[in-house]
Amino acid sequence: MLNFILQRLLALVPLLFIVSLLVFSLVLIIPGDPAYMLAGEDATPEEIAAIRTDMGLDDPALVQYARWTAGVLRGDLGTSLFSDQPVLEVLLERLPVTISLAAAAIVFSLLISIPAGVIAGTRPGSVADRVVTLGASTGLAIPNFWLGLMLILIFAIWNGWLPATGYVPLSESPAAWLRHILLPAFTLGLSAAAILTRQLRGAMIDVMNQDYIRTARAKGLAWRFVVLKHGLKNAAIPMVTILGLQANYLLGGTVIVEQIFGMPGLGQLAVASVFTRDLPMIQGVVVMAVFVAVFVNLLVDISYGWFNPKVRPQ
Amino acid sequence: MSDATASEFEQLGASVSARRRFLRRFMRQRTALFALGFLVLLALGAVFAPWVAPYDPLAQNLDRVLEAPSLAHWFGTDELGRDVLSRTLFAARISLLAAFQAVLIALVIGVPPGLIAGLAGGRTDNLIMRLTDALMSFPPLILAVAIVAALGPSLTNAMIAVGILLSPTFLRLMRGTAMAVAQETYVEAARSIGCTQSWIIMRHILPNVVSPLFVQISVFAGVAMLAEAGLSFLGLGAQPPDSSWGAMVGRGFRYISHSPSLIVFPGLAIAVTVLAFYVLGDGLRDSLGREIRREE
Numbered sequence: 192m193l194n195f196i197l198q199r200l201l202a203l204v205p206l207l208f209i210v211s212l213l214v215f216s217l218v219l220i221i222p223g224d225p226a227y228m229l230a231g232e233d234a235t236p237e238e239i240a241a242i243r244t245d246m247g248l249d250d251p252a253l254v255q256y257a258r259w260t261a262g263v264l265r266g267d268l269g270t271s272l273f274s275d276q277p278v279l280e281v282l283l284e285r286l287p288v289t290i291s292l293a294a295a296a297i298v299f300s301l302l303i304s305i306p307a308g309v310i311a312g313t314r315p316g317s318v319a320d321r322v323v324t325l326g327a328s329t330g331l332a333i334p335n336f337w338l339g340l341m342l343i344l345i346f347a348i349w350n351g352w353l354p355a356t357g358y359v360p361l362s363e364s365p366a367a368w369l370r371h372i373l374l375p376a377f378t379l380g381l382s383a384a385a386i387l388t389r390q391l392r393g394a395m396i397d398v399m400n401q402d403y404i405r406t407a408r409a410k411g412l413a414w415r416f417v418v419l420k421h422g423l424k425n426a427a428i429p430m431v432t433i434l435g436l437q438a439n440y441l442l443g444g445t446v447i448v449e450q451i452f453g454m455p456g457l458g459q460l461a462v463a464s465v466f467t468r469d470l471p472m473i474q475g476v477v478v479m480a481v482f483v484a485v486f487v488n489l490l491v492d493i494s495y496g497w498f499n500p501k502v503r504p505q
Numbered sequence: 506m507s508d509a510t511a512s513e514f515e516q517l518g519a520s521v522s523a524r525r526r527f528l529r530r531f532m533r534q535r536t537a538l539f540a541l542g543f544l545v546l547l548a549l550g551a552v553f554a555p556w557v558a559p560y561d562p563l564a565q566n567l568d569r570v571l572e573a574p575s576l577a578h579w580f581g582t583d584e585l586g587r588d589v590l591s592r593t594l595f596a597a598r599i600s601l602l603a604a605f606q607a608v609l610i611a612l613v614i615g616v617p618p619g620l621i622a623g624l625a626g627g628r629t630d631n632l633i634m635r636l637t638d639a640l641m642s643f644p645p646l647i648l649a650v651a652i653v654a655a656l657g658p659s660l661t662n663a664m665i666a667v668g669i670l671l672s673p674t675f676l677r678l679m680r681g682t683a684m685a686v687a688q689e690t691y692v693e694a695a696r697s698i699g700c701t702q703s704w705i706i707m708r709h710i711l712p713n714v715v716s717p718l719f720v721q722i723s724v725f726a727g728v729a730m731l732a733e734a735g736l737s738f739l740g741l742g743a744q745p746p747d748s749s750w751g752a753m754v755g756r757g758f759r760y761i762s763h764s765p766s767l768i769v770f771p772g773l774a775i776a777v778t779v780l781a782f783y784v785l786g787d788g789l790r791d792s793l794g795r796e797i798r799r800e801e
Contacts, residue, residue, distance in 0.1 A: 332731075334734050337772035341769075440645060447739065473650070
């Protein structure tokens with residue numbers, strides 16, 4: 192198992208190398224002179240020249256890349272052009288908000304998709320199955336920002352049951368955290384719930400046609416026991432993979448959801464930084480997001496090896 | 506007639522009847538046909554918006570701002586007294602065009618390298634796939650925001666970003682098909698009688714990938730439309746005076762408690778259109794023969 196983990200970690204090296212190249216090249220695709228952009232519209236040529244030297248923009252791209260990567264490896268992501276704070280400091284401040292939002296969204300999507308997928312997958316073609324399938328397609332088609340606004344309208348503005356915006360750390364008050372996270376987590380998690388439901392439904396249909404299910408039923412095991420113990424347990428394995436893939440999408444989705452619900456997370460920071468043209472901050476957000484995504488996928492890979500010894504290298 | 510042309514002829518006949526079978530199966534998919542009908546109607550409505558729309562989408566009427574839906578204004582009016590129904594119809598042009606723009610960009614970026622990776626194999630394949638994996642390890646919307654940040658907010662730049670995000674799936678689809686088809690005996694035969702690589706691509710690989718590609722295009726038109734709506738909602742896509750459905754929702758956000766209709770209608774338009782693209786994609790997939798159906 193340790194070998195397996197080491198091998199996975201090693202495989203990340205070339206991946207992260209290419210990712211770092213891509214993130215760095217964001218500076219290179221800026222049309223025109225980045226120094227000009229960073230200096231603002233009424234900068235003098237001297238100021239721009241100073242910024243060029245300061246940023247090392249006169250060096251060859253390769254040297255700039257090496258310097259940037261060396262910084263990232265040391266945990267130095269540069270300084271915000273907008274607030275002059277170290278980028279990493281700002282990111283670490285906001286990371287818990289995004290993580291708790293994404294985690295709540297995952298929990299929520301599992302709470303919906305497991306019962307829905309099991310009900311639909313054990314009775315394919317039934318009315319319940321059709322309702323679930325249509326619901327899943329609809330869940331995929333609804334834009335999450337629109338869903339979020341509708342939820343705010345219904346639950347916050349019209350009825351005042353839940354707060355429309357803001358965030359309270361879990362450590363401060365679990366109850367307030369839950370009240371603030373419910374609507375955003377629902378908004379973010381719905382499409383993941385839809386995808387997981389479709390996946391689980393398909394897997395359940397396959398599994399329920401297996402011989403061992405027939406055997407289990409023939410020997411008189413209770414239906415519920417057969418479905419949960421023999422059916423769901425086997426159908427759930429591919430769900431782990433899908434969940435890993437969804438982690439990427441959920442992190443991406445936080446960009447919109449945090450904006451709507453006024454949550455001070457990474458996504459909101461990314462959007463705000465576009466408007467202030469704070470490129471080091473954006474690069475930092477991307478690096479941080481990729482880091483989290485890669486880490487989650489590593490965990491998924493490892494858990495997969497744990498569940499299924501066949502994928503472990505011999 | 507030589508043997509080679511005879512087999513070509515047979516194959517041509519087989520592919521025509523496969524296409525006919527596909528069409529016959531597709532014509533039986535009622536929901537998919539319904540979705541296609543809706544999309545055609547929507548496209549017509551968008552193209553003929555100047556004639557169909559009851560009002561000029563930019564005409565302001567400051568005496569009638571933020572009105573609820575009424576007989577005169579079916580979808581109500583916005584903060585400048587503009588007719589929301591007319592604006593929704595005109596925005597359909599931007600939303601539909603943007604979605605196709607993104608899918609086209611994804612095809613252009615994804616298809617050729619996928620073909621190269623599948624046919625060349627070895628190191629080239631390895632390099633291209635590593636790049637693809639790296640691209641796919643980014644949380645999609647964050648990468649899109651970063652690209653828009655670098656290029657500057659505009660609808661075209663947003664669609665370039667979305668196209669880049671969607672391209673890996675096309676790449677993988679092309680690569681998989683190219684690899685599978687290259688192993689076939691008929692390709693080996695074609696190669697042995699001296700057919701050129703481009704002949705093999707045009708004649709054998711592309712026909713095989715067309716159907717699954719169309720399924721993916723339909724689904725991705727929906728995905729691209731959602732992504733465009735999200736970016737425009739954030740203010741990173743369509744810029745005023747242009748307005749897409751996502752941008753309309755973004756503007757309506759400010760008046761949410763007073764005029765929910767500003768958000769409800771363009772949002773519904775997005776959801777229904779995206780659903781239609783998905784249903785159409787599902788229908789196309791179900792119409793493919795079992796032998797070439799792919800679960801992507």
